[in-house]
Amino acid sequence: MPVEYHVLAGAEDRDLTQLDDYRAVGGFESLAKARSMEPAEIVDELLASNIRGRGGAGFPMGKKASFLAKGTGKPTYLVVNADESEPGTFKDREIMFRAPHRLIEGCLITAHGIESKNVFIYIRGEYLHEFEVLRAALDQVRKAKLLDGVTVVLHRGAGAYICGEETALLESLEGKRGQPRTKPPFPAVQGLYASPSLINNVETIATVPAIIAMGGAEYAKLGVENSTGTRLFSLSGNVVNGGNYELPLGTPLRELIYDIGGGIPDGRELKAVIPGGSSVPVLTAAQVDTPLDFDSMAAQKTMLGSGAVIVIDDRCCMVQLGLRVAQFYMHESCGKCTPCREGTRWMVQILEKIEDGRGEHEELDLLLSVCDRILGKCLCPLGDAAAMPVASYVDRFRDEFRRHVDEGACPFPDSPLDHVLAPVDQHAHEVHVVP
Amino acid sequence: MIDRIREIAKQYPDSRSAVMPALRLAQEERGRLDREAFEEVAFALDLTPAYCTGVASFYDMFHLEPVGTQLVEVCTNISCALVGAQEVLEAFESELGIRAGETSEDGRFTLRTVECAGGCGWATVVAVNHRYREPVHAEDVPAIVEELRDAG
Amino acid sequence: MSSPELVTVTVDDREVQVPKGTGLVETALAAGIEIPVFCYEPRLGAPVGACRMCLVEIEGMPKLQAGCTLTAQDGMVVRTAQTSAMAAEGQNATLEFILVNHPLDCPVCDKGGECPLQDLTFRYGPGRTRMTFSKLTTEKPIPISPHIALDRERCILCYRCTRFSEDVAEDGELVAVNRGARTEIATFEDEPYRDRFSGNVIELCPVGALTSTEYRFEARPWEIQNVPTICGLCPVGCNIGVTTREGKVKRIISRNHPEVDQGWLCDKGRFAFPALRAKDRIVDPLRRVRRRGLGPVSWDEAIDEAERLLREAGSGVVVVLSGSETNELAYGLAKLAAALGGSVVLPEPDVAPLGRPLSDLAGAASVVVDDEVPLEESAPIAALWAKQAGGEGEIALRVPRTPNGVGVAEAVARAGAGSASNSLQLASGPALLLVSGDEAASDPAVREMAENAQAVVAISMFQGLVLGWADLVLPGTSYLERDGSMTNMEGRVQRVRRAVIPPSPDELAWLAKLAARLDVELSPYASVVYEELFGEPFADLGEAAPLRAAAPEGAMTGVRPRTGPTGTRLVRYRPLFSGPAVERVEKFSFQRPIDEAGLSREDAERIGVRDGHPVRLRTNGTSAELRARIRRGLDAGVVLVAEGTAENLKPGPVEVTRA
Ligand SMILES: Cc1cc2nc3c(=O)[nH]c(=O)nc-3n(C[C@H](O)[C@H](O)[C@H](O)COP(=O)(O)O)c2cc1C
């Protein structure tokens, strides 16, 4: 199968953490090309490439760059979202530890395109090794005098999923509790330090050198309509070869799981797939032929999200999955808005009861109602991120939920998610509730 | 420490941005964030100690209670859990003789579960003082613990 | 400034025109429609959109929007719960989520009956609970200061209190800690919330999570009366409501005057009222018995005695005013003195009103005060206005030292009394010194005058102040017990209302009697005296008084920051938390700066001390050990020491070291 690498190109047989190696595969040529162009031309290339954000929301990068407020008298900031914390996602990490220079090159090109002199990379605190690799790479770039007056600051997070949400990230970067802001004002107008700011994911930015090298129009030919280019898909769960795979958008899910991923281990059956990180609705085994692109996923009432594909085999209990997902979002809810803070905790309580075999049938409806009451009412999308997947588990695996009630116990004795200890239970005994 | 914090603060247009790096520095120096740590950070950045606790307590990596010199973190989010994270966790519990969320009496080990560590395809992810080991299987745990004990 | 563009917005099918940019909550209100809110409070800065109570449907937007975060745009079509099923469902959902962890202890909650959560639940909430699980429980209530109790179970995390602390008071003491469902409101290491504006969080809290320890279990809303009046404790003259029950003051709340106080009060104004019930409160006239003691006498005897003393002294009578009198009382006293040919000592002869609303300070680029002592000590709410400064121009400010210094000066002038402008003139000793009020009675300079006087009559609320040096003591009353008017530092004449009946007749009542004996015409009614004094109907003094146009133009020009010595210097000051009332309320002790040295950040850093560390101060050969208190905004070099603390130290050059 012919694979065309763009983001990880060259990393198969070279140590791209070294500037010389990176240069040997054409590194920083795009930057030189970009600097010979007018900033507006760069944004035009981004627009032409039709590249959509790789962080989760899939917003076209070129459009976002063109929204930046001009003539405000304030500096414009480029903020790179390297907080990667969406469960199932580990692609940005691999970009940073295998091709840090490509990220830096992307930053410098983008900064030129938006006429910014200040770049902040917000990297999740747990990524210590990646921070060190990136810092070393940045030193090499600085010594090689490639920065050209641009400052790049690496800012480490400290353990909070919500800081991946762009406005929470800005708050955190400003030294505050990482709680999302209301929009408007949008970051493009009032972002970091109330100045116009462009926020993009690591992978999005690391794709920019390829776009400049090829030209936006050429890049747009990769992938499929409305989902151009390649993406790094993070494959994990019950699959033989977990890992990140750079593939053109539109690749069928089946190809990723079976041909590349080696299928389900130990001769088990596929039960379900989470196609875009834990916050998206689940697909059943019957939907495994869905192509990995934005529109095809939307047609299946789910989302491509962060491109994290989590494979679930037939041992797994979907109630336990719902509980574990809800526990995650309860733990990570920032606590600012009511529906998310209270609703995620309530979801956990209901799911615990159902999983324990003490639930009633009405409580399935109650669970759906709680999800529905969270949906679309929160300050940021985290509440939705909890409600949507859990509602989809009930919707698509309602039988399993019913059996818990009817049989008065969990019918999946071999489920690997049985009684997994979630941090929310361990750190916060006072909120672990036994009804 | 005040000077080092102010040096960090110079990177930012607003010194308040340095609060997280400063807290990290104080924590590295003192093992955890205690009263004095907050007072120092607050003073260096012209904030209040209360403000600094508000920030620190928001983030999981800041320790307001003492933790062991070896912090063992096991990811139990879905990708890791699907391939046996709970068994790995339990193996650590029995090898270390402490439950998740606890610190050993000699103050050397703290064991805790964490949310998705970002190594899902190489599960189960275990981090020791934020150095990742992946994948870890339950049967690998005794050797890891022995190594950590030898490391002191 | 050009007048703002008007836009047309449709709210629940009603069209309304508002200036572009008006908040949607206010826009709906203009159309007569309520968008319910919890976290929204425009005085706290930009909206945060946290509680989600205000969800509304906006035509053209697929999702519900937090109405509080939006502003009016032309052609906007808004549907609230009144006409949108989606918005109604959203509000109902929010209330259900809020109540999921809110205890149903309304019957024993002080907020019950005046609780926005209770009211909104009644109007928009779910009728029954679907929450069958255990609620979060915490220890309750815990004192976050001697004034304030925190019940974390009731907290709905609207972040009003923490936003007040961070953005209005800028004290940074009250914060949210932890994350998600475990988020709670806290202070550093459970230390008391000490800021001088702390009490405002009680009023800001939309539920019963932050309550006043003084008011706890004292009254239910349907048993109380709220009397609108003015705080008489500093020259700002905040508009207050005095809650009374069965003739006793139970609490003091703000009564937002948008030009004066913006709805904030300082803790002195809010929490000092228990002094009314002080143990040493004087309720009967007292006369000197033997050399030092005082013994009660009847009112008849007291008036007789006063008349005798006044007649004997004649033009030798000198009246010393405190500056806390109402305009009418000051006028009455001055009129009496004038009739006898005596004179009046003004508390501050050179006082001048600002002549513009305090709210103007917020629109200035900078506020200049001719004093090294921070504004928050002398006129706390003015300091809150000054913190908002960020506009254009400079406003110079000289703060009167007494609550009604401006009004008293005007009243005395209008009464035609000769003023003994300088206490030094009095050194020879007046025939009769009439000391009015507690501030004068506790002033050492006045005591010195009294030493030389042949006779002394004092009007005072508290025994402790007059024991040992007055011949005749007449019971004084508080501003909470008086009728009349006071003039604040702006020059605004405001209505003072009697909230509770004093334990003895108020000053104007017996002064009128005494005046009659001396053939001086003086009404016992404040309304009549007011009309005589100002020539305007008393009834025209509304609830929210306007600023009189007559304020002297440019009175404050010439005010410049004090340029004195530049080295490290000890500055003595009268702290906000001082004075006869504060001293009688035990709860204030944690806020009083006793044994403290206020230092600037720069100086603290130079000396190498942090908040609370011991420091040694040396002046003129003596020294004292005090605790360092770092004060933001203090000029480098200024070392603030309160009156009464380490009195051996002299103002002027000082050496400060770590102790
Ligand atoms: C709860 C939440 C968590 C998020 N986490 C991340 C993250 O870890 N990394 C990321 O790039 N984007 C994350 N996002 C998306 C960002 O808000 C934002 O859309 C993105 O960084 C924009 O970059 P892109 O357009 O290049 O994708 C998250 C969003 C939400 C609501």
Ligand code: SF4
């Ligand atoms: S949805 Fe959740 S994470 Fe987002 S603001 Fe609300 S409480 Fe915070």
Ligand code: FES
């Ligand atoms: S009032 Fe609008 S979100 Fe709270």
